Amino acid sequence: NAGVTQTPKFRVLKTGQSMTLLCAQDMNHEYMYWYRQDPGMGLRLIHYSVGEGTTAKGEVPDGYNVSRLKKQNFLLGLESAAPSQTSVYFCASSYSPRGDWGYTFGSGTRLTVV
Amino acid sequence: GQQLNQSPQSMFIQEGEDVSMNCTSSSIFNTWLWYKQDPGEGPVLLIALYKAGELTSNGRLTAQFGITRKDSFLNISASIPSDVGIYFCAGLFNNDMRFGAGTRLTVKP
Numbered sequence: 001n002a003g004v005t006q007t008p009k010f011r012v013l014k015t016g017q018s019m020t021l022l023c024a025q026d027m028n029h030e031y032m033y034w035y036r037q038d039p040g041m042g043l044r045l046i047h048y049s050v051g052e053g054t055t056a057k058g059e060v061p062d063g064y065n066v067s068r069l070k071k072q073n074f075l076l077g078l079e080s081a082a083p084s085q086t087s088v089y090f091c092a093s094s095y096s097p098r099g100d101w102g103y104t105f106g107s108g109t110r111l112t113v114v
Numbered sequence: 115g116q117q118l119n120q121s122p123q124s125m126f127i128q129e130g131e132d133v134s135m136n137c138t139s140s141s142i143f144n145t146w147l148w149y150k151q152d153p154g155e156g157p158v159l160l161i162a163l164y165k166a167g168e169l170t171s172n173g174r175l176t177a178q179f180g181i182t183r184k185d186s187f188l189n190i191s192a193s194i195p196s197d198v199g200i201y202f203c204a205g206l207f208n209n210d211m212r213f214g215a216g217t218r219l220t221v222k223p
């Protein structure tokens with residue numbers, strides 16, 4: 001019962017480096033999301049996807065790109081990492097289009113940019 | 115955008131005590147959801163509420179959708195050590211899902 005799997009769990013980047021965070025779900029969900037979690041703040045939506053081949057911007061998309069080439073995978077890319085992107089990143093998926101039946105979250109990726 | 119204010123920010127309680135926390139906003143929502151996050155893990159859905167005034171239980175947890183649609187409450191009865199974690203509320207209006215900053219719960223045995 002894997003659910004949503006995120007890799008890696010931890011990463012340290014130098015300013016200006018790039019990386020890709022991987023998210024895979026095995027529940028056949030159409031809808032997938034990338035959030036960031038910062039201390040004292042609620043989860044903030046970076047990008048989301050309503051199906052294979054589609055992506056859309058969320059609340060805080062700047063500095064990130066995403067791709068959904070396969071239904072089960074949603075990739076988050078950082079083109080040129082900045083210290084402000086130090087955060088915990090969560091991928092989520094949902095069966096319902098608006099998430100009103102709840103999201104299934106991965107266990108997170110803790111990213112530090114130095 | 116719609117902001118959710120969760121309170122308290124943190125709670126330190128004794129095992130066996132009851133816990134109450136809430137989530138308020140100046141905006142209305144159509145759905146309220148409550149999640150729990152264990153250390154090093156992602157949030158897990160506890161309860162979903164879909165109608166103003168609705169009261170829903172999940173074991174020792176009870177949540178209510180406020181009559182004004184601007185707030186929601188979560189109660190935990192007879193707390194146990196495994197209740198430790200961060201509890202998040204989330205509100206949904208149309209296609210916009212917003213999360214509160216969380217209530218961190220510590221339970222002392």
